[in-house]
Amino acid sequence: MIRVLFVCTANICRSPMAEGIFRHLVAQAKLSHQIETDSAAISPMRIGEPPDARSQRTMLKRGIDIADLRSREVRRDDFLxxxxxxxxxxxxxxxxxxxxxxxxxxxxxxxxxxxxSIGVAEVPDPYAGGEEGFELVYRALDIAARNLLAHIRQQHRLAPDEPPTDGKTEP
Structure with a gap:
C-alpha cells in the first residue's frame, strides 16, 4: 500500500481539494486498493471541521465529493x-x-x-478570496495530482486492479 498525505495550513481548502482530486484519479485508475490518501493541517485551528464550502462547491462541479473529509493536525508519526x-x-x-x-x-x-509547467512553487491559499481563487487552485492541483499519480505508478510499478477471473475467456 502506498500512502499519500496532503498538507496545508488548516486542512479546509487546499489539502482536502488535493486529496479529493487525487483520490478521484486513483479510483479512475482502479488503484484504490494500492494507494491510500489523507490530508492534514499544520495548525490546530479547524480540527474536526469539513472542507470550506467553496472548496466543496468547486469540487462538486467536477463530480468530486469531499464532504466526508475532516480536518486533522499533522503528526510526527505521519512520516512513518x-x-x-x-x-x-x-x-x-x-x-x-x-x-x-x-x-x-x-x-x-x-x-x-x-x-x-505552472511556473510557481506554491499553491496559493484561496481562503481570503472568492470563488475564482478556488477555481485557480483546482486547476493547479489537478495538474499536479495527475503528474503525482504518474510518478507513483512509475516508481512503484503499479497496475490497475484486475477483476477476478475463473480462468475462462469470454467469446
Whole structure:
C-alpha cells in the first residue's frame, strides 16, 4: 500500500481539494486498493471541521465529493505511516521539515513540484478570496495530482486492479 498525505495550513481548502482530486484519479485508475490518501493541517485551528464550502462547491462541479473529509493536525508519526507528504506552500514545508524524523526527509515534497509547467512553487491559499481563487487552485492541483499519480505508478510499478477471473475467456 502506498500512502499519500496532503498538507496545508488548516486542512479546509487546499489539502482536502488535493486529496479529493487525487483520490478521484486513483479510483479512475482502479488503484484504490494500492494507494491510500489523507490530508492534514499544520495548525490546530479547524480540527474536526469539513472542507470550506467553496472548496466543496468547486469540487462538486467536477463530480468530486469531499464532504466526508475532516480536518486533522499533522503528526510526527505521519512520516512513518506515509510514503509521500505533500506541502502546499513553503510555510507548510518548513513546518513539516521541523517535524520530520531523521531519515524520513525523502518523503517530503512540495505539491507543485509535480506541476512544473505552472511556473510557481506554491499553491496559493484561496481562503481570503472568492470563488475564482478556488477555481485557480483546482486547476493547479489537478495538474499536479495527475503528474503525482504518474510518478507513483512509475516508481512503484503499479497496475490497475484486475477483476477476478475463473480462468475462462469470454467469446
Amino acid at each position: 505511516r506515509f510514503d509521500y507528504l505533500l506541502a502546499m506552500d513553503r510555510t507548510n514545508q518548513a513546518y513539516l521539515r521541523s517535524l520530520c524524523p531523521r531519515g524520513q526527509e525523502h518523503k517530503l515534497f512540495m505539491m507543485l513540484e509535480f506541476a512544473p
